[in-house]
Amino acid sequence: MREHYREELEDINACLVEMSNSVGSAMSKATTALLDADVALADLVIAGDEHIxxxxxxxxERCFTLLARQQPVATDLRTVTTAMRIVGDLERMGDLAVHVAKLARMRFPESAVPVEVRPIFLEAGHVAHSLVTQVGTVIAQLDVRGALQLEKDDDLMDQLHRQLFTEVLSPGWPHGMESAIDITLLGRYYERFADHAVSVARRVVFLVTGERDMAALHH
Amino acid sequence: MREHYREELEDINACLVEMSNSVGSAMSKATTALLDADVALADLVIAGDEHIxxxxxxxxERCFTLLARQQPVATDLRTVTTAMRIVGDLERMGDLAVHVAKLARMRFPESAVPVEVRPIFLEAGHVAHSLVTQVGTVIAQLDVRGALQLEKDDDLMDQLHRQLFTEVLSPGWPHGMESAIDITLLGRYYERFADHAVSVARRVVFLVTGERDMAALHH
Known part of the structure; x- marks a missing residue:
């Protein structure tokens, strides 16, 4: 019984890692769909959300069953309740990839991203992918150092977000209001995607160290 | 022991209701701060988030302790895991009130909301307050009918959100790009606030009925 229980815990963890891979792949596809106005790829992301x-x-359900049947305590219990939270963050990251894909779809055959801000979205897509990859490692290895690094990398996304506003608010912005609204929403989607990655990292740090205040560990 | 346990479950539920009241009050204050450019009220909302x-x-932590010490099963276990999710939604609703308050603060002494869209934000504030009040009742009474009603009322928020875009995109919109960005973000904050209210309602419905698909119950 106990051995099965240990395996089940490990298997749930492996599923979380796989789920973070799926979410990362969805966001990468959504970014490409957005930049290249690739409607088929956008549809793939939208359809794929059902799987996520x-x-x-x-x-x-597996976490719930494990709680009910095995009644874990201490660290094992904390592991299960943490997993139940992490799936929520990952699912939301998948939703945000869908939001990006839907906006790409809505503007087809145009791209929702004008050339002036294309480098920023390329970089945002890159940072998003890097963050979600780190999330996978942090979950797989309960890697506190990686979690702290991830929070630093999130600052990059915040910088990109500010750059976007600078571009859209520059006096020469030629793309009008609809495009400004699109870019504002897209910027928000990428920023929230990164926030959820940080949230997962924080949950893992709390699980391992019992510390909620990441700043206290940045030394 | 068991009697204490039952009391603890009820008390956690009462705390959730109180928390939804706090969040509702925060969003109402944030809306007033926004419409009246009331920076003192905005600061109150921002400072109050620490309490939430x-x-x-x-x-x-109480849910965790209850799981560890009492090892509930069946419905009691589902009640505790549901509570652990609901606090996440409520906390996020509090964050969204803070986002509204911060935007009000940033534009002070102006209001971030031009007269053309003021009625829409008045209505959005009203709907937000109504939704969070319903959330309190749904949690307190495990009220499935109320939860279904709440989901319908969320449609109002989506309508308001669309109206906002129509206003900002109308050819005569005189308030420029920065204002358009503000309104896009504000619209998104109210919409997400409502989404989280619906999410709480769905969790309660699932707890009571075991049904995840709300559409199946709308008959």
């Missing part, structure tokens, strides 16, 4: 939601449900 | 975060932490 199903994985979330499955992990939640 | 502390309540979340406290509820989470």
């Amino acid at each position: 939601d199903a994985v979330r449900e499955s992990i939640e | 975060d502390a309540v979340r932490e406290s509820i989470e």
Whole structure:
């Protein structure tokens, strides 16, 4: 019984890592769909969200069953409740990839991203992918150092977000109001995606160290 | 022991209701701060978020302790895991009130909301307050019918959100790009606030009925 229980805990963890891979792949595809106005790719992301939601449900139910049958305590209990939270963040990251894909779809055959801000979205897509990859490692290895690094890398996303506003608010911005609204929303989606990655990292840090205040560990 | 346990479950539920009241009050204050450019009120909302975060932490820890010591099963276990999720939604609703307050603060002494869209934000504030009040009732009474109603009322927020875009995109919009960006973000904050209210309602419905698909219950 106990051995099965240990395996089940490890397997739930492996599912979380896989889920973070799925979410990362969804966001990368969504970014490409956005930049290249690739509607087929956007549709793939939108359709794929059902799978991500199903994985979330499955992990939640497995955690619930494990709580009910095995009644874990101490660190094992904390591991299960942490997993139940992390799936929520990952699912939301998948939703945000869908939001990006839907906006790409809405502006087809144009790209929602004018040339002036294309480098910023290229970079945002890159940072998003890097963050979600780090999330996978942090979960797989309960890697506190990686979690702290991840929070620093999130600052890059905040910088990109500010750059976007500078571009859109520059006096020569030629793309009008609709495009400004699109870019504001897109910027928000990428920023929230990064925030959820940080949230996962914080949950892992709390699980391992019992510390909620990441600043206290940055030494 | 068991009697204490039942009391503890009820008390956690009462804390959730109180937390939804705090969050509702924060969003109402934030809306007033926004419409009247009331910076003192905005500061109150921003400062008050620490309390909401502390309540979340406290509820989470109580749920965890209850799981560890009492090892509930079946419906009681589902009640505790649901509470652990609901606090996450409520905390996020508090964050969104803070976002509204911060935007009000940033534009002070102006109001971030031009007269053309003032009625829409008045209505959005009203709907937000109504939704969070319903959330309190749904949690307190495990009220499935109320939860279904709440989801319908969320449609109002989506309508308001669309109206906002129509206003900002109208050819005569005189307030420029910065204002358009503000309104886009504000619209998003109210919409997300409502989404989280719906999410709480869905969790309660799932707790009571075991049904995740709300559409299946709308008959």
